[in-house]
Amino acid sequence: MTDTVEDVVRVIARSATEIRRGLVGRRGKVDEENPSGETQAEADIWADELLADRLSTTDGVVQYASEERTDDLNCGDEGLAVAVDPLDGSSNLRSNNTMGTVFGIYDEPIPAPGTALVAAGYVLYGPITTMVYARDGQVTTYELSGGERTVVDEDVIVPDDPVVYGFGGRVPNWTDDFHQYANEIEDELKLRYGGSMIGDVNQVLSYGGIFAYPALEDSPNGKLRLQFEGNPIAYVMESAGGRSSDGTQSILEIEPTDLHGRVPLHVGNADLIDRLEAALE
Ligand SMILES: O=P(O)(O)OC[C@H]1O[C@](O)(COP(=O)(O)O)[C@@H](O)[C@@H]1O
Ligand SMILES: [Mg+2]
Ligand SMILES: [Mg+2]
Known part of the structure; x- marks a missing residue:
C-alpha cells in the first residue's frame, strides 16, 4: 500500500x-499581494x-492550500489535504538570511484544526x-542533498x-502583560531573533527556549497564519515534548474560521509556555 504521507514528504x-x-535571480518583489495583504x-x-x-498531482492528495x-x-475525492507556507521568512531574501518551507498534512478538509x-x-x-518532520509523536531531523534525506536525529x-x-512584532505594540513576561524571560535566556519563524523555531528546538509572535495592540491575532504556520509548528513542538499556545490553549485545539486566519503563536519548553499562559490570564 502506498503511504501518501511519505509520498508528500x-x-x-x-x-x-x-x-x-531557484532563489537565485528571484529575490525581487512583485506588484501582487497575498491573501494576508503582504x-x-x-x-x-x-x-x-x-x-x-x-x-x-501526488496520489492520495485531495486538496492543496497555500x-x-x-x-x-x-x-481528488478521497485522501489527505496539504497546507504549505512555500517560503517562510521571504523578507529575509533581500539580506540573504534564513528561510524555510512549512507543511501540514491533514486528514480533514482544510481549514481544519491542528x-x-x-x-x-x-x-x-540555512x-x-x-528537514524536521513530525509524525506519530516522533520528530526526525534530516539533512537534504539532491533530494536525498539523511537522518541526523530520529528522536528530537x-x-x-x-x-x-525570540519574540516577533514591534516591541511598542506588545500588550502590557506580554511586556512583563518578556522582561522576565530577558533575564533568563539569550535573545536569538532572525525574522524567519522557521529559523527562530529551529533554534528553540535545538537549544530549548521559547519563540513567540504574540497578539499585538493593533493586531490581536498576531501575524502568523493558523493553517500554514501555527498548526504545523505547534504539531512539531508538541511532538518534541514542548508546548504550543495561543495564550490560553494549545494551538492545535483552535477551531479555524477561515483558511487564511491568523493566530498569536507561542511555542517552546512546556514550563515557559505554562508561565506565559499564567502571565496573560
Ligand atoms: O518582520 P517581523 O514582524 O519580525 O515578522 C517576521 C515573521 O513574519 C514571517 O516572515 C511571516 O512569514 P512569511 O514570510 O511566510 O510571510 C515569519 O517567518 C516571521 O516570524
Ligand atoms: Mg511564514
Ligand atoms: Mg511565506
Missing part, C-alpha cells in the same frame, strides 16, 4: 533542493507554483538544508534547560 524534500537553487516576492509565487504542481493563494486547489494533522514539518534553508526532543528566546 518525499516530494517536499525533493522540491526543497530545487527551491533553494507584498509577494517573486520567489514566494514561484515556490508556491512548484509545490502546487507537484503536490496536487499562504500565497486565495483559494485552495481540489485535486488535531486533524497526521504529520507536519519544515525545511530550513548553511545546509535540513526540546532540550530541558532552555537557552534562547
